[in-house]
Amino acid sequence: MHHPVLELHDVSYTYxxxxxxxxxxxxxxxxxxxxxxxxxxxxxxxxxxxMEGSLRPGSGTVDRGPDGRSQPRLGxxxxxxxxxxxxxxxxxxxxxxxLTSDGRRLPWATRAMRARAGEVLERLGIAELARRxxxxxxxxxxxxxxxxxxxxxxxxxLLLDEPTSGVDVATRHDILHLLHDLNHEGIAIVLTTHDxxxxxxxLPNLVCVxxxxxxxxxxxxxxxxxxxxxxYGADMVVVNRDGMILIGDTIGATVEPHPREGHPVGTxxxxxxxxxxxxxxxxxxxxxxxxxxx
Amino acid sequence: xxxxxxxxxxxxxxxxxxxxGLLGGALCGLVGVxxxxxRMSYIGHGLSHxxxxxxAVAYVLNANFYLGAGAWGFLSALLINGVARRRKIGAxxxxxxxxxxxxxxxxxxxSSVHRFTVNLEAALFGNILGVxxxxxxxxxxxxxxxxxxxxxxxxxxxxxxxxxxxxxxxxVNVRRSETVLALMLAATIVATMQALGVTLIAATIxxxxxxxxxxxxxxxxxxxxxxxxxxxxxxxxxxxxxYWNPPPGAAIVLILAGVFALVYLGTAITGRRRLRVLDAETxxxxxxxxxxxx
Numbered sequence: 378m379h380h381p382v383l384e385l386h387d388v389s390y391t392y393x394x395x396x397x398x399x400x401x402x403x404x405x406x407x408x409x410x411x412x413x414x415x416x417x418x419x420x421x422x423x424x425x426x427x428m429e430g431s432l433r434p435g436s437g438t439v440d441r442g443p444d445g446r447s448q449p450r451l452g453x454x455x456x457x458x459x460x461x462x463x464x465x466x467x468x469x470x471x472x473x474x475x476l477t478s479d480g481r482r483l484p485w486a487t488r489a490m491r492a493r494a495g496e497v498l499e500r501l502g503i504a505e506l507a508r509r510x511x512x513x514x515x516x517x518x519x520x521x522x523x524x525x526x527x528x529x530x531x532x533x534x535l536l537l538d539e540p541t542s543g544v545d546v547a548t549r550h551d552i553l554h555l556l557h558d559l560n561h562e563g564i565a566i567v568l569t570t571h572d573x574x575x576x577x578x579x580l581p582n583l584v585c586v587x588x589x590x591x592x593x594x595x596x597x598x599x600x601x602x603x604x605x606x607x608x609y610g611a612d613m614v615v616v617n618r619d620g621m622i623l624i625g626d627t628i629g630a631t632v633e634p635h636p637r638e639g640h641p642v643g644t645x646x647x648x649x650x651x652x653x654x655x656x657x658x659x660x661x662x663x664x665x666x667x668x669x670x671x
Numbered sequence: 672x673x674x675x676x677x678x679x680x681x682x683x684x685x686x687x688x689x690x691x692g693l694l695g696g697a698l699c700g701l702v703g704v705x706x707x708x709x710r711m712s713y714i715g716h717g718l719s720h721x722x723x724x725x726x727a728v729a730y731v732l733n734a735n736f737y738l739g740a741g742a743w744g745f746l747s748a749l750l751i752n753g754v755a756r757r758r759k760i761g762a763x764x765x766x767x768x769x770x771x772x773x774x775x776x777x778x779x780x781x782s783s784v785h786r787f788t789v790n791l792e793a794a795l796f797g798n799i800l801g802v803x804x805x806x807x808x809x810x811x812x813x814x815x816x817x818x819x820x821x822x823x824x825x826x827x828x829x830x831x832x833x834x835x836x837x838x839x840x841x842x843v844n845v846r847r848s849e850t851v852l853a854l855m856l857a858a859t860i861v862a863t864m865q866a867l868g869v870t871l872i873a874a875t876i877x878x879x880x881x882x883x884x885x886x887x888x889x890x891x892x893x894x895x896x897x898x899x900x901x902x903x904x905x906x907x908x909x910x911x912x913x914y915w916n917p918p919p920g921a922a923i924v925l926i927l928a929g930v931f932a933l934v935y936l937g938t939a940i941t942g943r944r945r946l947r948v949l950d951a952e953t954x955x956x957x958x959x960x961x962x963x964x965x
Contacts, residue, residue, distance in 0.1 A: 429840040453840040477826045478842025484825030510888040
């Protein structure tokens with residue numbers, strides 16, 4: 378039985394006059410792997426920041442280390458878009474920032490700290506880049522640098538904001554495999570993502586957020602047309618083929634007159650690869666949600 | 672070497688001015704690193720104008736300059752910091768409101784009392800040749816305290832400057848670090864105001880740090896470079912002023928501007944060469960947020 382490492386009880390948060398999140402109850406378990414999904418502005422990043430502790434809830438409580446357990450060590454990986462890539466700092470210096478709260482007063486790192494940073498960089502395959510400025514890295518290497526900063530403090534819980542946004546397919550696979558490996562080593566992981574097909578559908582647990590928690594559970598439980606309609610306010614098609622879930626817009630949502638030429642633009646097949654949704658209408662899979670189509 | 676020692680040996684005012692140029696330049700250069708990296712160059716400009724209001728109040732009330740300007744400066748810095756945290760108002764707008772109002776108070780007070788006209792000119796354009804021993808002691812004290820704070824809180828200040836969004840989760844008190852930085856800046860402006868003047872302080876804070884940024888990709892080296900450039904420009908500016916008669920404050924700023932132009936051209940040429948080498952080395956596997964754009 379995995380214990381909770383972090384719990385949110387009845388948490389609400391407002392920015393100015395607008396309520397971003399309300400009545401959130403959520404439990405993150407030891408060694409769990411969670412994806413937070415939802416439309417833009419739904420409160421995904423706010424939820425992550427409440428977990429980190431960089432935002433304080435307007436009401437409710439965020440309990441780190443519930444049931445009298447010690448506080449989990451957090452590793453936070455920000456959105457790459459939020460980083461100032463011109464800042465004068467090398468890969469190794471970024472990683473050493475992960476050890477800032479170790480109580481050491483002097484500005485320079487000890488030999489032991491450098492060795493620890495070196496181990497983590499080696500583990501992530503970027504040891505040879507330690508002296509390189511962060512601007513001179515590829516997107517995958519940049520993401521690994523910030524994962525290394527989190528790992529250097531041996532976290533119990535890793536929180537990542539859109540770790541696969543703006544990267545290509547190979548890098549995305551690379552990052553997801555790395556996160557799965559870290560999860561298998563016992564680190565609980567929570568990430569936010571916009572990508573339902575390539576990321577969310579492959580995670581063990583999903584939390585659907587749109588101002589509140591709309592649903593939570595396994596992808597099979599929550600990636601349904603009904604929940605997605607409630608989450609995104611649009612009809613979507615969900616296809617489950619041989620255990621693989623694929624989600625796309627409905628034909629009605631995509632077949633619309635072209636703004637200039639008046640021609641229909643409808644390419645639903647592109648969302649599902651070789652199998653078009655309408656070909657599944659007679660299939661045995663009950664999650665083949667043709668009823669969601671108009 | 673008579674040209675170097677003559678003014679030192681023959682004029683007490685030159686010795687004081689040289690010490691003020693050296694110490695004030697170093698102080699502005701040191702603090703300027705944080706101002707430039709936090710992209711708040713405008714705050715240096717604005718805060719110096721705000722502190723002018725405090726200086727005027729001190730003159731009119733016949734109170735100690737450092738008490739009046741210092742208290743006013745710290746209050747303005749905290750006010751700007753607090754207003755800038757409100758998400759609805761940008762930091763630049765907050766600085767604009769607070770500082771211009773404060774500057775207007777100073778102008779109103781001083782113009783209503785005609786006997787302060789000389790002081791007004793000194794406060795606006797600086798009077799480095801009229802620097803007293805007391806002012807030099809204040810400069811030494813402020814420089815030592817700020818250097819000690821940066822040395823002892825280097826890692827926290829670096830983290831809070833580079834990635835304030837995540838720093839909290841890593842045990843860094845970002846709010847405290849930002850308050851410390853604002854107070855350090857206010858203290859720097861108060862200590863150098865009478866020597867350099869309201870209108871030129873911003874340049875002596877920003878330009879050394881910008882030059883240092885062009886010269887290095889390391890935060891620690893940027894601190895050393897910026898402090899050194901500020902100090903050297905202060906000394907050279909004093910000699911230029913002695914032999915060619917421009918006002919010392921203007922000479923210091925023009926020397927900094929000249930060095931900036933040279934370094935900018937030099938790094939543009941060498942940077943292109945470096946870029947070609949790095950381009951060959953880096954795996955540009957993704958379109959990251961900022962890959963090799965410099």
